[in-house]
Amino acid sequence: MKRENMTIVHQERIAENIYAMTLTGDLVAEMNRPGQFVHIKITPQADPLLRRPLSLCHIDKEASQCTIIYRKEGMGTTLLSQKRPGETVDVLGPLGNGFPLDVIKAGQTALIVGGGIGVPPLYELSKQLVKKGISVIHVLGFQSKDVMFYENEFVKLGETYVATVDGSCGTKGFVTDVIAERSIFFDVLYACGPKPMLKALERAFPHKEVYLSLEERMGCGIGACFACVCRVSNSKTAYKKVCSDGPVFKAGEVVL
Numbered sequence: 281m282k283r284e285n286m287t288i289v290h291q292e293r294i295a296e297n298i299y300a301m302t303l304t305g306d307l308v309a310e311m312n313r314p315g316q317f318v319h320i321k322i323t324p325q326a327d328p329l330l331r332r333p334l335s336l337c338h339i340d341k342e343a344s345q346c347t348i349i350y351r352k353e354g355m356g357t358t359l360l361s362q363k364r365p366g367e368t369v370d371v372l373g374p375l376g377n378g379f380p381l382d383v384i385k386a387g388q389t390a391l392i393v394g395g396g397i398g399v400p401p402l403y404e405l406s407k408q409l410v411k412k413g414i415s416v417i418h419v420l421g422f423q424s425k426d427v428m429f430y431e432n433e434f435v436k437l438g439e440t441y442v443a444t445v446d447g448s449c450g451t452k453g454f455v456t457d458v459i460a461e462r463s464i465f466f467d468v469l470y471a472c473g474p475k476p477m478l479k480a481l482e483r484a485f486p487h488k489e490v491y492l493s494l495e496e497r498m499g500c501g502i503g504a505c506f507a508c509v510c511r512v513s514n515s516k517t518a519y520k521k522v523c524s525d526g527p528v529f530k531a532g533e534v535v536l
């Protein structure tokens with residue numbers, strides 16, 4: 281983990297209130313595992329005080345660039361969306377444990393399921409799995425077509441299905457509806473998105489190898505403040521920290 285003032289190379293609105301920002305800096309050399317995140321301090325001033333945890337969507341080591349995708353929803357991300365190329369942001373990272381790649385072999389199939397702003401880290405995951413010779417099937421869920429992003433990028437990597445809650449694109453409903461209607465076969469499932477989606481996947485595949493990346497409010501991002509704790513399954517007292525023990529957990533490891 282390092283801290284660096286990374287320079288913004290590109291910033292673009294890619295869907296309603298969804299922005300993609302590409303950053304460059306030495307920190308990219310540290311970024312390896314899909315599912316890890318960076319903690320960004322948007323302004324040097326005290327307000328907004330906290331950093332924002334944002335997952336890595338795309339890592340380009342050759343160009344020393346990484347891309348993050350975020351939703352503009354509060355003061356911090358609104359300020360972030362107003363930043364322009366050439367400006368810098370204070371970045372701490374990479375943080376957390378990402379998705380395990382050694383649990384699947386070349387020739388096997390990974391089902392990759394994302395919901396809303398949980399989709400970005402799955403792009404880097406899918407790229408790395410494809411590089412290892414693994415077949416990927418993506419199921420991406422969004423509220424509507426207006427907030428949908430990156431479906432074409434996923435299509436380039438493998439079979440891709442979309443679900444929208446309002447039916448404006450793909451299957452009307454949820455990612456679980458797509459999986460049920462297509463009877464998708466897979467060896468390992470990787471997912472990131474809202475808790476109800478993760479719970480539904482955990483319930484649907486109790487005997488499969490499933491890895492879930494949790495979205496949680498964070499403070500320090502480095503395991504020091506306890507803002508992100510979740511309970512360990514089958515224990516009344518044990519807990520794990522999403523920022524440093526996660527954000528990726530094996531299904532059944534923690535209470536969702």
Ligand code: FES
Nearest residue numbers: 499501505506523
């Ligand atoms: Fe501080 Fe996780 S955010 S312990």
